[in-house]
Amino acid sequence: MLRRLWRWLTSLVGRWWGGRRRPESPPPPEINPFSDAKYERFFLGLLDGVAQGWDSGRVLEYLGERVDDRFFHRWLMRFGRDRVLPSPRPQRELASRMVRLGELGCGRVGELAGQYGGQKLAQPLSPLTAAQFKSLFPELLQQRHGGLEAVREWLQGWEAQAREEDWLDWLERAGEDWLVNPPEARFVGAMLEFAELGEFPLAQGVGDWGRRLQERLRGSSLPLSPSGIGEEISLGRPPGGSQGDLGFENADAWVNRGNALYNLGRSEEALASYDRALELNPKFAITWVNRGSALGNLGRYEEALASYDRALELNPKDANAWDNRGIALGNLGRSEEALASYDRAVELNPKDANAWTNRGVALYNLGRSEEALASYDRALELNPKYAEVWVNRGVAAGKSRGCFYSVRLTLPPHLQNPALDQRGYEGELASYEEGLKYCPPDRDPEGAGWLNYYIGLTHYFRGRRDANPYPFWRKAANGYNAALNTLSETHSPERRLEVLRDLGRVLFELGQTEEAAEVRRQGADLLRRLLQQTSSPGKQRQLSLEFISLQQLTVDLECQAGHSQAALMLAERGKNSCLRWLLSGGTEEIPSPDFPSLQRYLCPEKTAAVYWHISPAALTLFLLKPNQDPIPILAAEERDAGLPRLRQLLEWEEWVETWKQDYQDYRSGKSKSGSANADHPWRRNMDSRLQRLGEILRIEALLGELADEEIDHLILLPHRDLHLFPLEALFPSHYSLSRLPSAQVGMTLAQQPLPPITSETPLLLVGYPESQDLPRLEFAQLETESLGLRFQRVQSRCGEQVRQDSLSKELRQGDYRLMHFTGHGGYDFHAPERSWLALSGREFLRVEELLDLPLSGYRLVSLAACETAMAGQTSITTDYVGLSSGWLVAGVSLLLSTLWTVESAASMLLTLRFYDQVLAGVPEPQALAEAKGWLSTCDVGGLREFYEAELRRYEADDVRVRPFLLDQLDFLEGQDPSAQLYRHPYYWAAFTLTGDIT
Structure with a gap:
């Protein structure tokens, strides 16, 4: 109380003598906060001291300045509310220590610890529910690694809530469900291993069901799907094939089939063959490498990386696997890790020109152009007739700011040309022109065409930087035309298409619109023929998106006309x-x-x-x-x-x-x-x-x-x-x-008009999932709970309950018109259909899964804290398709989302204000505009009124949200009442409303 009075007095003095201040954002805390993990270690260390008999003086000495750390107080509220109280475990030792800490009287820390510890001790020990059995069963199976004693000790910890016969009863019910929807092969294998622990009833019961499920999987058309870190695979058979095709037990035949399909560009079918081979022989390292290459061709780089990692577990000296692993990491933007993989590849096989080239690409992507040049020169020493190395060398020379590695140091005497020590525009052209000496059109028409294409590109981009670009652009057109002379439609159709695309662009820039239109027509015809000749949907997708700029140029031509x-x-x-x-x-x-x-x-x-x-x-x-x-x-x-x-x-x-x-x-x-x-x-x-x-x-x-x-x-x-x-x-x-x-x-969307939102609109509330490796959203629970109080028909899925299977089921079967999600989300640049909402643990709900859900009855979905505009530093050349487009194409009428992750308090305030306006009958676009305006101009006094109004919504004995609101009011008490804490656009400009407003 004295501390609050002092804050009030000092705020008055500040206003009398210093005038009014209008900070754009809240002032920094007086104490640097810890991470959640560090707070937990700090608190558990404190409880260890309490168990050793510390008195209040020793406790306060340990706490130091943290005794008044409001971030620590908030963390402790979350710890008690979200982890201690909901846990099905008794946790009597932990709760007893928290109560003893409260009895020592050490301020707010002791009050909170004693409060939650006492509530935990008062909880009755209820029998485990079916859902709790299901969530604990994998943990039980995990105990098999510690042997029989570890299993018995683990079971004893749950004896008050589940005896061994209870586990057996649940197992019978779960087993029937598994027969209908078989679990993964890895899960079944764990059950069979558990059965080997000994002759006690639970081990026998688990083993019986493991054997039944094993037979079920073998006799089913369902593919086995072993899964785990670094080895997620989806096994399949060739279309129309049977177990007898190619020799069902012959893994080599499946690998050879996959290689043939891969070479034909049919990556999806190749992947299915590799997966079938791995079902038969999961320890065949080269198959894992080939599988990764197929996945890489499909743009599934994370899965490709997992395949390469599995191959390297089996054969850590496979230089090719290290090289391919680097490619996958590079495609994921993880250039430092890619470089480390390439270093390992060239260490194992220093005569691999491909690995040296890829190493140069990684160095270039890290901004280390001179080192990249040295790596490319090492590749050229091994194979100077490799046109793509000359191309990469030219790009790096163009980017470099100065020559630190002369060719006298990096190339053998017969390859040393002083012109190759040039950098910038001249150095870039020198590399391409030197490459043409080793890759002349009569011996390597494709390589020569590619080098001439890059000569054209170099002139084009040089022209873009010049006050008079036209001389450079005419040289660019000459380079492109030289490339077309050797890049035939028969042997190099895709590279020819790239040249046509860029030739059309430079002709348009030169004002030669008729010629540009003709080149665009040639490109469009070639693309159409390529798509007709390609049976692979993945390849069709890649071609269509890669050359979408041919269509974009048509827009420019029509506009110009x-x-x-x-x-x-x-x-x-x-x-x-x-x-x-x-x-x-x-x-x-x-x-x-x-x-x-x-x-x-x-x-x-x-x-x-x-x-x-x-x-x-x-x-x-x-x-x-x-x-x-x-x-x-x-x-x-x-x-x-x-x-x-x-x-x-x-x-x-x-x-x-x-x-x-x-x-x-x-x-x-x-x-x-x-x-x-x-x-x-x-x-x-x-x-x-x-x-x-x-x-x-x-x-x-x-x-x-x-x-x-x-x-x-x-x-x-x-x-x-x-x-x-x-x-x-x-x-x-x-x-x-x-x-x-x-x-x-x-x-x-307008063809399915939906009624406006009222307090009776059915709401699916999905809040604050326990997402692994993602930061906690501090105000997420307050936002979720307070929003739920505004509606009469609410179904909540919060915390640990937010799982992929249960959420998909709720979205599929529930009769909702409104959904609010408070959690993290993100955009997958390489595979937009895999953009995600983060659920509990390591689970996700992805856009591709949304498209299979019947969501046309939803008037509004709101995604709080989802970073829908995180696309990395790569430019989007086609169009942006992420969470917003996915929800709308799935049938949702309107989506409220954020472009970046807004500070949690501001996000909560704006979201609740938006819903208040909507419930008052204001149309959604106007409601969002009003909420943004309110947040950007609301002063501390207005914020206090808002929090006090929220406080009145909760019962006096509420321990989940009221303490948080009181703590926030305490924080605002020390602020200038006229300060507008959220004036800066960071707090409100991120919110967007996408969809049909009719």
Whole structure:
């Protein structure tokens, strides 16, 4: 009480003498907080001391400044509330120590410990439920590694809640379920091993069921699926095949079949064959390597890495496995680890030119261009006729800032050309031209074509940096045409397609639009033939997405010709094509609308649409208003002025690169100044950077087109990287805003109108899962519990209950119209369909699983703290498809989500304010706009009113949420009442609303 009075007095003095302060963010804590793990070690050490007989003086000495650490108090509340009380274990020793600590009287720490310890001791020991038996059974099986005594000791710990006969009764019920839905082979194997512990009833019962399940798996068409860290596989048979095909017991035959399919580009079928071989012989290391290569071709790099790791467990001296492991790590952006793998590969086989080349790629990706050059030169010493090494060498020379490794040191005398010591533009060209000497068109037409292509690319990008790019672009076109002379459609179709794509771009930049259109047509025809010739869905997906820029160039050509309506419809078709390939692998067609239908949907009364399109050559913004053709907002008033368009595109690319680099650094918890995250450049400069983004996107010109219109709602349709940024913050506050991935997605959702949300709307509440290796969201429980109190029909799945199988079942079978998820989520850049929500443990709910769920009855899904715009530093060249698009394509009408993980208190405040507005009858877009405005301007006094109102929702004896609210009010008591703690856009600009608002 005295401490609170002192805070109040000092705040008065501060206001009398120092004036009012308006911090943009809450001040840093007086005590540096520990991590959750460190708090736990600290607290358990304290309890050990209590058990040894410490008195209050010794306890206070141990606590030191932590006695008043409010972060420690919050952690202790979570520890008691979320771990001690819900645990099915008796934990009497732990609870008794906590009670004794409370009796010593050491402030808030003792109060909380005594409170939760006493409640735990008072809990009746209830018999285990079926769900608890199920969750504990894997732990029981794990005890087999410690032998019979370890098993008996573990069972004795549960004797008060489950005797051995109870386990046997449960086993009978569970076994019947397993016969219908067999568990994994690894699980069955653990049961069989458990049976070998001895002749006691439970071991015999487990063994009996293990043998029955083993027979069930062998006799079933269901594939065996052993799983574990580093060895998740999905075993299959060739389509239409039987066990007798190829010799069912012959693993070598399955491997050979897989190799043949792999060489034909049929990676999915190759994978199934490798998996079948591994079922028969899981210790065949080379099969694991081949399996990883097939997975890599399919873009499943995490699984590929697991396969290589399994191969190396079996044969740690396999240089090829180390090399392939490095490739998988590189594709995952883990370049340091990739380099370590390549180092091991060249150590085992120093004459492997491929491994030296890949090592150079890893060094280049780490920004170590000179070391990369030395590695490439080592590969060239082994094989100077390897065109791709000359290409990689040129790229590294172009990036290097100076020559530290002369070719006199890195190449043998017969390969030493002083021109190769050049760097930058000249050095890049020197490498390619030198490569043509060893890979001439008559001996290596594909290699020569590739080198000429890179000569063209070098001239093109040099021109982009020059005030007069046209001479360089004409040289680029010459390089591309030289490449086309040797890259034939028969022998090098994909590389020829790459050259056609970039030749079309440079011709467009040169103003040769007719020639550009013809080249684009040739490329589109070749792509169509390739897709027709390819039977592999995975390969079709890869080709369609890799060459989507051919279609993007068509938008630029139509826009350049003044055909804005045709350009917009081509942009819409491209969006839907990307959605189709990224989400369903091309199996589910997403049609595109005609223009009148699109305009009627996007532009009802008082609504306009802002539609972006980004190609390799231009950034185009279309404004669509009722009863008018689309208005292109160009980079310059002159429609034929290419340089302003180029400058806009370069400014955009530079802005994106800076934002992403700073954001990656911010997420890692580091900054160049070593300052705390709140002062990191990404947050500190957010206001000015968003202002600059508005200038690049010409938002003022767009608003000028709206000045005389009665428009109060804007629908934003971003493209590519634009999906990642808070575009809503660029518009005046009198507009309400929503997003769509494409117009067709919204039109499809509009066919299933749903009633507005009321307090009687059925709500599925999924809160604060115990996700492993992810930080706890401090206000997640308060947000979840308080939101639940606002609705009458609520089904909660919280904490440890948030599991993949139970959540999928609830989504599939439940009659809900609203879902709120408070937990982590993320975007998988390499495989967008595997973007995820993190559940308890290491479980996830992925977009590809959402698409199989019937979600068309959901009016709104809200994802608090899900980082839906984390795409790494790689640019998005097709279109962004992540959590938002996945939920909408699955049938959800509206999705509320965040672009980055917002500080937990701000996220909770804005979310609850949003729902309060919705329940008051405010439409969702306006509700979000109001909630953002409220949070950004709310002062400490307003926050106190909010927390006090929340406090009144809870009973006086509540121990789960009330202590947390009281602690927050205590914190606010020491703040300037007029301070606006959440004024900075970091706290509110991340929230977006995506979907159909009709």
